[in-house]
Amino acid sequence: MKPRVVSPHVLNLAGSDRWPGARAYRFVIDRFLVLPIGAFVAVVWANTASESYFRFAHALAFPVNQIGMALFFALLAQDVTEALMPGGALHRWRKWTLPFMAAAGGLAGSAAVYLFYVSAAHETVLSPAWPIACAIDIAAAYYVLKTIVRRSGMIPFLVLLAAATDAFGLLVAAWPRWGEPHPGSLLLMLVALGLAWRLKRGGVRAFWPYLGICGPLSWTALYLAGTHPALALIPIVPFLPHEPRPTEVFAEPAPDDAVHRSERDWHEVVQIVLFFFGLVNAGVLLRGYDTGTWAIMTAGLVGRPLGILIATALAVGLGLRLPRDVGWREVIVIALATTSGFTFALFFATSLLPMGAVLTQVKMGALLTVIGAMAAIGVARLLRVGRPAPRRSHAAR
């Protein structure tokens, strides 16, 4: 019998079975549900005591969006890196071309529909917000698909598609926007990377020296360069210790080694950040909807799925093959599962747009794209994807 591994959790709330809410807590944490909970609290607060909410949100926007979210993006990068390693869940996935082409189609579809919508409405002030329409909430899409199918080639297809889409969005969000970069920023980044390399060479297995020493240097470098500093830890991630993740992509890894145990702690810290991210950014007044809201929704719910389907059809027409257990019905469900922009759309919105009326209406559109998740589940049932055909009763026979 294997000895039980005791996880040295930072918070250790779920580590104890004696805690009555442990299962509910674990459910919420594992499915990244803290962010929707934070968003829900924000919407209620903003619409009941709006002035106190917006004061609070304004005060916390910088520490949460620019500093805290760095931990989230680093964890996401770490998850994907480990999934792609030999022995990782996505390592055997050789057919990358097809999901990448589908991602390009989704990007083109959502951007085109968004720009067409705002131009038809003659509200060109909304045009710069097009990358927000392209965002896919990668975790939401993953869990929507996991609700439909337990294990299928659909899942890596979707993860790669969403990761490629959001990587593009992050590049746009990270593009330096305010004048000439500070001359010291490149030097500072080189110091951060050099230190990370040194730590790796020294065999440092704990995460915190990388995140706590190299992270702030990299953050300052990006900030001085006029690039979004929330992406500061991504260049550090390749130097972190890695262990392949053979099971799930986003789920907490089993506490089977020091690296995965550290990742579990990290995962829980990120949940706190995500709660505050939802709380600080999702509060919109319900009457704040306008053209930007409908444009983001139409782009996410119609433009992206259509773009993905057309691009996939083109790719197949060019000779690429769909994964073994994925047919056209499954592709339709995958395309619909990507419709929710939520976390990434909110992040892109706060990165690309300053405060003001445009941001408000676009944020509301980002929140409403969650409707797409329900559509995906409904269509999957209709198309009988991921579920056996409903049993007929004896009487019906």
Place this chain on the structure above:
Amino acid sequence: MRKLMTLLLVWVAATTLSATQALQSDPSSSLKFAVIGDAGTGRTPQYEVGERLAAARETFPFEFVLMTGDNMYGSQTPKDFVVKFERPYAALLKAGVPFFAALGNHDNQSNRFYEGFNMRGERYYTHVVRQVRFVILDTNLMDAPQLKWVETVLSQSSEPWKIVVFHHPLYSNARRHGPNVQLRVVLEPLFVRYGVSVGFAGHEHVYERLKPQKGITYFTEGSSGQLRKGDMQPSDETAASFDQDQTFMLVEIAGDRMTFRTLSRVGQVVDSGVVMRRSTN
């Protein structure tokens, strides 16, 4: 000698005071302007408001017109500038009355380069007429440079009257949009700190005057072309409102008093009153 000096001082003080009073009561020293908002539809009501404005100027010779945004709806081609701006206000433009515009959500951002709007290519700008500083903002995109600029302009201005003009109202009791509280949280402390007396906004297609909020009187004038009939839901904050017809405002500033009248498209006075200047300390 001391008595002589005292008499001299009293005489100087008395003549200075009477000169100031004469300046305040002299109609030629007051500043008159009009305010319109959400006007640029190119439809009949906009033209009728334009005619009413021109007629009003015969008895109330306002010097310029402030536009609270959405100066142009729909397509914004050169032809549209004629149909939705130059023709409706042809009489005023011919008389040399300048228009100063704020950008609304329906305005193409490049409209700031249109000469008729006197924005000099800026999204946000300021102009001073006699002792009144007007600060015109772009509330579509309230970025950090603009916020910094607002604070700099307001803190450095020495004019006794400071008036802000922008599209999205910080306070509103219209049903469709309501107040933009997010903007209020960042802008209002600056307005309060640096002695802004009056704010003009649009966006809601109604007319509303708020009771002074932290000492500042806000007007929503968003029905000079568009109209959302019956959209007002007055609250305790509302001092006056009108949502039954298109409106425009006539404003006069003389000394510490700002007198205003809001007229409907048919010339009915729907609101009037006096706003006293706030201290700039």
